Amino acid sequence: MKNDPKKILRYTPFERANHWLSAITFILLAISGLAFFHPAFYPLTQLFGGGVWTRILHPFIGAAMAISFGVMFFSYRKLNVITPTDKEWLKHVREVVDGDDRNMPEAEKFNGGQKLMFWLLVGCMALLILSGIVIWRAYFAFLFPAAVIRLASVVHAVAATIMIALIIFHIYAAIWTKESIDAMLYGWVRRPWAKQHHPAWFRQMMGGDK
Amino acid sequence: MALQSLDIIRRSATTTPSPGQRQTPEVAKLIDISKCIGCKACQVACMEWNDTRDDIGTNHGVLDNPLDLTENSWTVMRYAEVETERGLEWLIRKDGCMHCANPGCLKACPAPGAVVQYSNGIVDFHEENCIGCGYCITGCPFNIPRLSKKDSKVYKCTLCSDRVAVGLEPACVKTCPTGAIVFGTKEDMIRHAEERVRELTERGFAKAGIYDPQGVGGTHVIYVLQHADKPEAYCGLPRNPSIGPMVDLWKGAAKPVATLGLAMVAVGAFCHYVTKGPNEVSEEIEKEFEDEK
Numbered sequence: 001m002k003n004d005p006k007k008i009l010r011y012t013p014f015e016r017a018n019h020w021l022s023a024i025t026f027i028l029l030a031i032s033g034l035a036f037f038h039p040a041f042y043p044l045t046q047l048f049g050g051g052v053w054t055r056i057l058h059p060f061i062g063a064a065m066a067i068s069f070g071v072m073f074f075s076y077r078k079l080n081v082i083t084p085t086d087k088e089w090l091k092h093v094r095e096v097v098d099g100d101d102r103n104m105p106e107a108e109k110f111n112g113g114q115k116l117m118f119w120l121l122v123g124c125m126a127l128l129i130l131s132g133i134v135i136w137r138a139y140f141a142f143l144f145p146a147a148v149i150r151l152a153s154v155v156h157a158v159a160a161t162i163m164i165a166l167i168i169f170h171i172y173a174a175i176w177t178k179e180s181i182d183a184m185l186y187g188w189v190r191r192p193w194a195k196q197h198h199p200a201w202f203r204q205m206m207g208g209d210k
Numbered sequence: 211m212a213l214q215s216l217d218i219i220r221r222s223a224t225t226t227p228s229p230g231q232r233q234t235p236e237v238a239k240l241i242d243i244s245k246c247i248g249c250k251a252c253q254v255a256c257m258e259w260n261d262t263r264d265d266i267g268t269n270h271g272v273l274d275n276p277l278d279l280t281e282n283s284w285t286v287m288r289y290a291e292v293e294t295e296r297g298l299e300w301l302i303r304k305d306g307c308m309h310c311a312n313p314g315c316l317k318a319c320p321a322p323g324a325v326v327q328y329s330n331g332i333v334d335f336h337e338e339n340c341i342g343c344g345y346c347i348t349g350c351p352f353n354i355p356r357l358s359k360k361d362s363k364v365y366k367c368t369l370c371s372d373r374v375a376v377g378l379e380p381a382c383v384k385t386c387p388t389g390a391i392v393f394g395t396k397e398d399m400i401r402h403a404e405e406r407v408r409e410l411t412e413r414g415f416a417k418a419g420i421y422d423p424q425g426v427g428g429t430h431v432i433y434v435l436q437h438a439d440k441p442e443a444y445c446g447l448p449r450n451p452s453i454g455p456m457v458d459l460w461k462g463a464a465k466p467v468a469t470l471g472l473a474m475v476a477v478g479a480f481c482h483y484v485t486k487g488p489n490e491v492s493e494e495i496e497k498e499f500e501d502e503k
Contacts, residue, residue, distance in 0.1 A: 153457070193491050
C-alpha cells in the first residue's frame with residue numbers, strides 16, 4: 001500500500017503479522033476463558049465445538065499466544081522504556097482524553113500511555129502464563145498442592161480480567177485515534193499523522209529536521 | 211450418575227432456580243469408626259454395584275489397597291496406627307465423598323449441570339456434562355474427585371444416588387458386616403451418632419464425638435470418631451474444612467465484579483467516543499504538509 005512515497009513505515013510485515021497473531025489468539029482466549037469464568041458466558045463454548053473442546057483448546061491457544069506475545073515483548077521492550085518525558089505525558093493525560101493534545105510533551109514511537117499499557121500487558125501476561133501452567137489439569141496441575149492451584153485460579157482470573165479491560169481500552173484507543181488501525185494493518189502512516197501523534201519519532205524518521 | 215431431575219435443588223454454573231416442587235427428606239450415611247474392622251467389604255460392594263474395576267495394583271506393604279481414591283475406587287479404607295493415651299490404636303477410616311451441604315466442587319464447576327445436589331443432600335456428578343477441567347478438584351476441601359486419564363471425566367462416590375432414589379440404602383451400607391455404616395435421615399443418623407458417642411464416652415473414650423463439619427454446612431456422610439479432638443489422626447481428616455477464601459473469591463465475588471467492570475470499560479469507551487469525538491490529525495498540521503507539495 002505504499003502508493004505515497006512520502007509515507008513512513010511504522011510496523012514491518014513481520015511485526016504486523018505477529019501482532020495479529022497475538023490479537024486473534026487473545027480474542028479466542030478471552031472468549032473461551034470467560035466461558036469458564038461465569039455461567040453467563042458458557043454458551044460461548046459452542047464457538048469451539050462445546051465445553052470439552054474449549055477446555056482442551058484454551059491452554060494450547062494460550063501457549064501460542066505466549067510465544068507470539070514473547071516475540072513482541074523482546075522486539076518492543078527497548079522502545080517502551082519510560083522516560084521523564086513520558087512521565088510528564090502521563091501527568092497531562094487528561095488533556096489528551098479531552099481531545100486537546102497541543103500542550104503535550106513530544107511522544108516517541110510510543111507515547112507514555114502506550115508504554116504504560118505495554119508494561120501492564122507484560123505483567124498480566126507473565127501472571128497468566130505462570131498461573132495457567134499451574135491450573136493446566138491435563139499436564140501440570142498434579143505437580144502442585146491444592147493451595148497453590150487455588151491461588152493460581154484466582155491469579156489467572158484476576159490477571160485475565162485486567163488484561164481484557166486493557167485490551168478493550170487498547171482497541172478503543174486505536175478506533176478513537178484515526179488512522180492508527182491502518183498503521184497496524186498496512187504498516188505505513190502519513191507524515192501529518194506521525195507529526196500529530198508521535199512528533200519525536202517523526203523527527204527521528206525524517207532525519208532530525210522538522 | 212442417576213438423573214432424578216425432580217429432586218435436583220442445585221446445579222453447577224446455573225444462575226436460575228432448579229425444579230423445587232418436590233421435597234425429599236435429608237439423608238445421611240453414618241460411619242462409626244469405632245465399629246469398623248477394616249474388612250473392605252464396602253470397597254468391594256461399591257465396585258460391585260457401580261460396576262467399576264480398578265487396575266490390579268501392587269502390594270505396598272500396608273493394608274491400604276488401593277493406596278488412594280481413583281476414578282474406579284470411589285471409596286477406600288485408610289489405616290492409621292496411632293499412639294493414644296490408651297496405647298496403640300488402629301484407626302480405620304472409610305474415605306470418600308462427604309456430600310457437603312455447601313459443596314466446593316459444585317461451586318467451582320464451570321459446566322452447567324455437571325455437578326448437582328439433590329434435595330436429599332446427595333452431591334452427584336453428571337459425567338455427560340463434565341468437561342474435564344478439574345475445577346471440582348480445586349474446589350473440594352476433602353480432595354475427593356478423581357480425573358480419569360482414559361476419558362478426562364471426574365468420578366467420585368455417588369452415595370448410590372440411584373439406589374437411594376428408589377428407597378434402597380447405599381451398597382456399602384448394605385454390605386457392612388459390623389453395622390459400622392448405617393444410613394437414614396440425617397436427623398435419625400445424628401440421634402444414632404449421639405447415642406454411640408454416649409456409649410463410647412462411658413467406655414472411656416472421653417473425647418468421642420461426631421464429625422459433621424459446619425464449615426461446609428454439615429455433611430451427608432458423618433463419622434463417629436473415638437478421638438473427635440484429633441480428626442487429623444484419622445489419616446488427615448481436616449479439622450475445619452471449608453471452601454476457603456481463594457475458591458470463595460474466584461467463584462464468588464470475582465464473577466459479578468469482573469463482569470460489571472469489563473462492561474463498564476466498554477460502555478465508558480463508547481461514551482467517550484460519542485461525547486469527545488475521534489482523535490484526528492489537526493487541520494494545522496495537515497495544512498503544513500499540503501503547502502509543501
